[in-house]
Amino acid sequence: MNSDPEKLIKKHKELTHSDMLKVTSHVQRTSDEWTLNTVMVEGCDVPFKYKRKKIYKNLTGQRVNMTYYPTTERVACFEVEIMRVVRIKVS
DSSP states (O other): OOOOHHHHHHHOTTOEEEEEEEEEEEEEEEETTEEEEEEEETTOOSOEEEEESSOOOOOTTOEEEEEEEEEEEEETTEEEEEEEEEEEEEO
């Protein structure tokens, strides 16, 4: 997405923006017409998730800027905390 993170944060107070996060793991898998992406970043044990229409280059080892919000996802009868990414860009 090419949205300005400052405008997004002003409009949606629950959003957080972080710069220069180092990606330690990036997994992509296809589901219907979407590619589901899960990114892990250095110093954080919560996965960052987003989806795209097409497969993207692997971000492992890259530094990224992300705008995201915390949420939960149900996995095998357990609530798991995740970060839902609304904007991601290589730094």
